[in-house]
Amino acid sequence: MEAILFYILAALIIIFAVASVTSRKILRAVIYLLFVLISIAGLYFLINYNLLAAIQLTVYAGGVIVLFIFSVLLVHHVELELEKTPLKRKIIAGILSLLGLGITLWSIFTYTFKTATTTYSSIEVRDIGLKLLSYGDGGYILPFEVISVLLVAVMIGAIIVAKGEKLKEN
Amino acid sequence: MNFLIMNIPLNITSTIHDWIYSIMPETAASITIMVLIAVIYLALFAIIGLYLVLLERKVAAWFQLRLGPNRVGPWGIFQTIADALKLVSKELTSNDRIDKFLYNLAPYFVIVSTLIGISVFPFSKQFQAFDINIGLFFLFAVSSIGVIGILVGGWASNNKFALIGAMRSGLQTISYELSVGLSLLTMVLLTGTLQLSEIIEVQRTGGWLILQGHIPAIIAFMIFMIAGTAETNRAPFDLVEAESELGAGFHTEYSGMKFAYFFLAEFINMFIIASIAVVVFFGGWLSPFGITDGITWFPEVLWFLIKVVMIIILMMWFRWTFPRLRVDQLLTLEWKYLLPINLANLMFMAVIIWMNWTI
Numbered sequence: 001m002e003a004i005l006f007y008i009l010a011a012l013i014i015i016f017a018v019a020s021v022t023s024r025k026i027l028r029a030v031i032y033l034l035f036v037l038i039s040i041a042g043l044y045f046l047i048n049y050n051l052l053a054a055i056q057l058t059v060y061a062g063g064v065i066v067l068f069i070f071s072v073l074l075v076h077h078v079e080l081e082l083e084k085t086p087l088k089r090k091i092i093a094g095i096l097s098l099l100g101l102g103i104t105l106w107s108i109f110t111y112t113f114k115t116a117t118t119t120y121s122s123i124e125v126r127d128i129g130l131k132l133l134s135y136g137d138g139g140y141i142l143p144f145e146v147i148s149v150l151l152v153a154v155m156i157g158a159i160i161v162a163k164g165e166k167l168k169e170n
Numbered sequence: 171m172n173f174l175i176m177n178i179p180l181n182i183t184s185t186i187h188d189w190i191y192s193i194m195p196e197t198a199a200s201i202t203i204m205v206l207i208a209v210i211y212l213a214l215f216a217i218i219g220l221y222l223v224l225l226e227r228k229v230a231a232w233f234q235l236r237l238g239p240n241r242v243g244p245w246g247i248f249q250t251i252a253d254a255l256k257l258v259s260k261e262l263t264s265n266d267r268i269d270k271f272l273y274n275l276a277p278y279f280v281i282v283s284t285l286i287g288i289s290v291f292p293f294s295k296q297f298q299a300f301d302i303n304i305g306l307f308f309l310f311a312v313s314s315i316g317v318i319g320i321l322v323g324g325w326a327s328n329n330k331f332a333l334i335g336a337m338r339s340g341l342q343t344i345s346y347e348l349s350v351g352l353s354l355l356t357m358v359l360l361t362g363t364l365q366l367s368e369i370i371e372v373q374r375t376g377g378w379l380i381l382q383g384h385i386p387a388i389i390a391f392m393i394f395m396i397a398g399t400a401e402t403n404r405a406p407f408d409l410v411e412a413e414s415e416l417g418a419g420f421h422t423e424y425s426g427m428k429f430a431y432f433f434l435a436e437f438i439n440m441f442i443i444a445s446i447a448v449v450v451f452f453g454g455w456l457s458p459f460g461i462t463d464g465i466t467w468f469p470e471v472l473w474f475l476i477k478v479v480m481i482i483i484l485m486m487w488f489r490w491t492f493p494r495l496r497v498d499q500l501l502t503l504e505w506k507y508l509l510p511i512n513l514a515n516l517m518f519m520a521v522i523i524w525m526n527w528t529i
Contacts, residue, residue: 025269027269027272027322027325027326028269028271028272031272031275031322034318038315050302050303050304050308051304051307053311054304054307054308054310054311055311057311057312057314057315058307058310058311058314061311061314061315061318062311062314062315062317062347063314065318066314066317066318066321066340066344069318069321069322069325069340070321070337070340072325073321073324073325073333073336073337073340074337078267078268078269078325078326078328079267079328124303125303125304125307125364126362126363
């Protein structure tokens, strides 16, 4: 059952990923990308990592994709199609992606995976929260704080870009 | 094979569960149970949706000193079923110059996200389909998908009113999701868990959370109700539809059952918001002061439904009392008032728990 579900999800990811890059209608491409992201969330649910699956849904499906759709709504009309890519670029992109696929497959097949000896239990939100804020061994308080500083910097940057000249006037 | 049964605690009445397992092989039994649960929840979905529409019309009539629907069946109780049958039999019209694929897909985003959302609620101790350990966060994640349906539907209709409705919906949902999340987070500080069944267990001994957390909990409840009403796109926050300005907003071009999907989803969303409020603030299926705790046969689901209906009537009361906000007022309310109050309230709640001032 797990294997069947895995193959269904994997097939969905591949089909929609290909559809997403080949579609010439921009919003359809975004929706196919959304399906890819939701299928990945399904994979996380399959391995019983619920928190990551929910984060995948909130951040990518609910956040990033909504912003994509929003920007498409602002600039694009329903009847517009993207221009066709010239053959030369298609070939170059194809070769590059085949190379990438080759490297990934090669590294997967040459890596010797260890078989798990301990019984795997689902990771609780509580444990993640405690680890994120602990300053002892194996705690993540420093990266957590650094990321929040980065986010503040991004927000200030966004305000300055948006306000532009208005800030100089005062 | 029994992977799904292991991960998803299917505890809709363990007696039926055991009985099905005793008469069938394991594989068939787990599939049978899944199908049964799907059928039960679909039926529940239809009944809740239709009767909330009827309740809305009755409450509206009451506020406007009318009688409301009273022809089909006694007190008009079959009116919305008749309406649903009419909608099923209607022709699905569509324009030529639309994006057919996305236009047809959009209603399903809205309806599926509400269907998944409804599955995690504990209607009573036994009656809960999907008791996931990140319950509240899962609900939040799933409900954030629904808005995509509105955005895509509005855009794919190739209609300027629908597009304006969709744009407004995007603004509104992204903004108010923050307030919903933060006000629930305030309560999660108190419960220490995200799992809905455990949130109710916390309230069994200590009293309902709105009493346990007193001042910050009441502030969180008020913010949650305001933001929740905005999330469901209901008046006074119904800018997305705004009949007097935009025709019918994002679903202007939809007809028949596809329109009905959007329409039902709005009412089920209202039910979801009311259920979250009941579980997180008012003790879920627990009886007030434990008055029916001694009676073993008493259906606890009744308490859940009574509380939910009371919250829903409160939301309908909002709808028929307040005038619609303008877009700038809507965004000012969220970003300049609710969000700062919410953040301060979160700190206040943390202090209260730290000093052990909870009741």
